[in-house]
Amino acid sequence: MSAGAEAPAAVASLAEGILRGDPRMLARAMTLVENAAPEAEAILESLYGKKPAAPRVGFTGPPGAGKSTLVAEYARLLRAEGVQVGVIAVDPTSPFTGGAILGDRVRMNEHATDDKVFIRSMATRGSLGGLAARTGELCELLDAWGSEVTLVETVGVGQSELDVAEATDTTVVILTPESGDAIQALKAGLMEIAEVIVLNKADHVGADAMEAALRASLAFRPEGSRPPIVRTVATARQGLDELHQALREHREALAKPEIVGPRRREKVRARIRSAVREGLLDAWLRRQGFEDVLDGVTDDVIAGRTSPYRAARALIERMTRDGKRTNGNGN
Amino acid sequence: MARKIRVLVAKAGLDGHDRGAKVVASAMRDAGFEVIYTGLHQTPEMIAQAAVQEDVDVVALSILSGAHMTLFPRVLDLMRERGLNDVLLTGGGIISKEDMGALQKLGVGTLFGPGATTGAIIDYVRGWVAEHRAGEVGTAK
Amino acid sequence: MANERTETATKTPKAGRARTEAPVAPPAPAERRGETLSGIPLKPVYTAADRPADLEARLGEPGQFPYTRALFPEGYRTKLWTMRQFAGFGSAEDTNQRFHYLLGEGMTGLSTAFDMPTLMGYDADHPMSLGEVGREGVAISTLEDMEILFRGIPLDKVTTSMTINAPAIVLLAMYVAIGEKQGLKPSQLGGTIQADMLKEFIAQKEWICPPRPHVKICVDMIEWCAKHMPKWNSISISGYHIREAGATAAQELAFTLADGIGYVEECVKRGMDVDAFAPRLSFFWDVHNDFFEEIAKFRAARRLWATVMRDRFGAKNPRSWMLRTHAQTAGVSLTAQQPLNNVARVALQAMAAVLGGTQSLHTNSMDETLALPSEEAATVALRTQQILAHESGVANVVDPLAGSYFVESLTDTMESEALAIIRRIDEMGGIITAVERGYPQKEIADSAYRFQQQVEQGERFIVGVNRFAAEESEVTIPVLKIDMEIERRQIERVKAVRAKRDAAKHAAAVKALRDACMSDQNLVPFVLDAVKANATLGEISDVFREAYGVYREPAVF
Structure with a gap:
């Protein structure tokens, strides 16, 4: 990523359009950022801090838990209060073909002609943590467009869904009474990142037992740090007000001075760290002429002259020796 | 980074x-495209808004109702109206040659x-994108 | 945007992409001849060893449990199948005219196709109806439209089939109401209403509300018809749409019977005696290209259903055990290329349905992949049935393929594959839950995609399409065009009905229906009052939307 000095005019007009609330400009900018286009950094840079950051609420949970429906219904509640809403819905990229079917809009049809709701579907494109790599950046673009609450829906394939905790302010974990959900949630470490737990499909058999099991698993946590459990039936629009209340309370808790400062600091640090890490790695590898070196070593492995592990170790050693260290203290 | 075709x-x-x-x-997923699937019973307004928000290259409609x-x-x-002048509108269904011709003229x-x-x-779709989006890998217009 | 330009572009892929393209074309795979169209493996030869040991018990005599051979002892000798050609397009006047024509040509039952707005519960003037009025079938918004549709047809002299699902209760009420105007009691009306909502959620995707309230309304109709309409089939549990959506023959069989089981369970839960309603349940199969597979499907279906009804639900009346079915040749098998070839396909499929023992049959017209059938094409389709019935001789002996090593073996395989799927659905907690989770939807989509890949890889031949394709010398056959003017006239008619009806009576009937929706009462009498008060189909559907909510489908791939 280099600064977008090549196309300052285009960047300026995109940025201006987004701040004006133009959905087409926003959508274009999202594509550029998602594709790591040369202009991406300049666009993000020129929009940074221009509008207040919308609270970001992440929704995660096992497949079939009702994430999309809950997001759609919560968006409806926010719209009824006049709140402008951004939605980012992430679906997995096929590891075999690189393609993806992004189907979350199917369950958000009622917002499909509301220009105060901006829904963007993203594919993970190889990212493993349940979100797409640029989710955070797309949320920033939504802020600039005027999103007042941004809802982020993870893949929910039952694998590790931990990125969502870093990318959002509040993490909602959605579970259902269906057997196996609790186990899956524990296995995926979801309970640790849950700031609000939604027990969806609470009209199904087993809801009480599931709630009891959840409470038991939270019992070891100190009073006051146990996430609230909200029962919902999203398809029947039940429990949405309670969810709204729980999210509001969490937001208020975050706003306390003893929390807001350190938390914000940690988020900013994380943001800089990931930008640096990515930029550094790219720049570094490019300067090393990595692709060419890789080609040569690949030939060696194929010819049986070395193993992939040995080749990798040798490369790392060579590159760290050759690289010009600007700071003797390392990382 | 390779630019994904979005449909x-x-x-x-x-x-x-x-x-x-x-x-x-x-099939498009298996060809490496990112497919945004909206599901059934879409009105023209819903389709146009989704095309804007998703910044797709191509809109593909299936219509079998005549x-x-x-x-x-x-x-x-x-x-x-929404400025999507460089987005392909294509599709399929039970459409006569005559109707196809009339629609292409539009x-x-x-x-x-x-x-x-x-x-x-x-x-x-690949051909159309190659032709119309060539110099555009990650460049804003 | 011209074809030529794009072809040039695809032949020169961008350099960076080249490595993902296959460098050389793989050798053409062979045609899949070692399996049925649905993928059931086939041996080259079947012998006595392939016949089940307890064959006699599994077959039964024709007209006896488990009805593998036939529902009636002498098959078609006593009564030919009903030749029932689906018709409906444009305005009620247009379709009425087509009905009179087809009855004059020897058709023995009416079958009504409705347009998309009617099927989805919208009046002609609803914004969602834009461009769709009268296109795929006849537009019915009001009782007045229905009166015109059946004008001059004595309803006690014909049987009528109505292909309507989500708003079926409205059309049933309208039919009963126009019967009354002809001086007929509901008990004198014979026919079938499709009213099978589970297969809508599985395959055809036309709905108003979520699955559970829709199934509740289906059960209301089954219950009401059992009491008041002894000659009426209150539901037609349909595999047709499931198959057309891409299911294999075994999946069609399994999902359809699972739907049937679902309805019976709901009726029983309501406290109905199984023998009070089960004799009026009817079925509807697709008949696809693979001749023997289709025959086996019909035979396995009868055996499975008889066993389920007797052993699972404890039905005592043999009529409850009998799977009576309508059949239609596979629309999806027809090709737009070389459309005359479709006449041959339809003839073979129709013969499979007859050898399979169907009670009623629709044969598709050769032009159906292009448009609604023209009168000429519809006539050839009907003539095909008449040739089968009166010239071919296939209807003269009951179940002539019984005892065939191959057909009996295939019937067994079909049965066991279907049973395995039904068991899986039972384990999920029944078909309604399975549908809510998208299970049948996903299985069908997978089958459809697999088949399409086989076609594109040349493993399946489609004559005139991927094999034996002619140069661009297409035979043009005349196709039916729908006048855009119909939409405008239909909109005017709905508006006129709303303007001239008794507003107080209308409001009272709609309110009574709304209140009934909030209770457990059977809705049929309330809908009947509403249509008599000239409430429109769209207004009644709106009451359902408000009371029960709208459905969001799961996106399954």
Whole structure:
């Protein structure tokens, strides 16, 4: 990523359009950022801090838990209060073909002609943590467009869904009474990142037992740090007000001075760290002429002259020796 | 970074026969496209708004209810109104040669009838994108 | 945007992409001849060893449990199947005219196709109806439309089939109401209403509300018809749409019977006696290209259903055990290329349905992949049935393929594959839950995609399409065009009905229906009052939307 000095005019007009609330400009900018286009950094840079950051609420949970429906219904509640809403819905990229079917809009049809709701579907494109790599950046673009609450829906394939905790302010974990959900949630470490737990499909058999099991698993946590459990039936629009209340309370808790400062600091640090890490790695590898070196070593492995592990170790050693260290203290 | 082809696949109008749309969506995924699938019963307004928000290269509609002469022109108008002049509108269904010709004159792309292969559809989309989005890998216009 | 330009473009892929393209074309795979169209493996030869040991018990005599051979002892000798050609397009006047024509040509039952707005519960003037009025079938918004549709047809002299699902209760009420105007009691009306909502959620995707309230309304109709309409089939549990959506033959069989089981369970839960309603349940199969597979499907279906009804639900009346079915040749098998070839396909499929023992049959017209059938094409389709019935001789002996090593073996395989799927659905907690989770939807989409890949890889031949394709010398056959003017006239008619009806009576009937929706009452009498008060189909559907909510489908791939 280099600064977008090549196309300052285009960047300026995109940025201006987004701040004006133009959905087409926003959508274009999202594509550029998602594709790591040369202009991406300049666009993000020129929009940074221009509008207040919308609270970001992440929704995660096992497949079939009702994430999309809950997001759609919560968006409806926010719209009824006049709140402008951004939605980012992430679906997995096929590891075999690189393609993806992004189907979350199917369950958000009622917002499909509301220009105060901006829904963007993203594919993970190889990212493993349940979100797409640029989710955070797309949320920033939504802020600039005027999103007042941004809802982020993870893949929910039952694998590790931990990125969502870093990318959002509040993490909602959605579970259902269906057997196996609790186990899956524990296995995926979801309970640790849950700031609000939604027990969806609470009209199904087993809801009480599931709630009891959840409470038991939270019992070891100190009073006051146990996430609230909200029962919902999203398809029947039940429990949405309670969810709204729980999210509001969490937001208020975050706003306390003893929390807001350190938390914000940690988020900013994380943001800089990931930008640096990515930029550094790219720049570094490019300067090393990595692709060419890789080609040569690949030939060696194929010819049986070395193993992939040995080749990798040798490369790392060579590159760290050759690289010009600007700071003797390392990382 | 390779630019992903993004396609909106939508069922316009009231008919619920989504076999074709789903087969095409699956084939496009397997061809490496990112397919935004909106599901059934989409109005032209819903389709146009989704095309804007998702910044797709191509809008592909499946219409089997015979309403294509109403729906394609309406979607095209709405896309143009929203500034999507460089987005391909294509699709398929039970559409006569005559109707296909009339729609192409309006600016709709090639349409595919019964018996068309997913391979032909994918080649067409790839070709169109290669031609119209060539110098555009990550460049803002 | 011209074809030529794009072809050039695809032949020169961008350099960076080249490595993902296959460098050389793989050798053409062979045609899949070692399996049925649905993928059931086939041996080259079947012998006595392939016949089940307990064959006699599994077959039964024709007209006896488990009805593998036939529902009636002498098959078609006593009564030919009903030749029932689906018709409906444009305005009620147009379709009425087509009905009179087809009855004059020897058709023995009416079958009504409705347009998309009617099927989805919208009046002609609803914004969602734009461009769709009268296109795929006849537009019915009001009782007045229905009166015109059946004008001059004595309803006690014909049987009528109505292909309507989500708003079926409205059309049933309208039919009963126009019967009354002809001086007929509901008990004098014979026919079938499709009213099978589970297969809508599985395959055809036309709905108003979520699955559970829709199934509740289906059960209301089954219950009401059992009491008041002894000659009426209150539901037609349909595999047709499931198959057309891409299911295999075994999946069609399994999902359809699972739907049937679902309805019976709901009726029983309501406290109905199984023998009070089960004799009026009817079925509807697709008949696809693979000749023997289709025959086996019909035979396995009868055996499975008889066993389920007797052993699972404890039905005592043999009529409850009998799977009576309508059949239609596979629309999805027809090709737009070389459309005359479709006449041959339809003839073979129709013969399979007859050898399979169907009670009623629709043969598709050769032009159906292009448009609604023209009168000429519809006539050839009907003539095909008449040739089968009166010239071919296939209807003269009951179940002539019984005892065939191959057909009996295939019937067994079909049965066991279907049973395995039904068991899986039972384990999920029944078909309604399975549908809510998208299970049948996903299985069908997978089958459809697999088949399409086989076609594109040349493993399946489709004559005139991927094999033996002619140069661009297409035979043009005349196709039916729908006048855009119909939409405008239909909109005017709905508006006129709303303007001239008794507003107080209308409001009272709609309110009574709304209140009834909030209770457990059977809705049929309330809908009947509403249509008599000239409430429109769209207004009644709106009451359902408000009371029960709208459905969001799961996106399954």
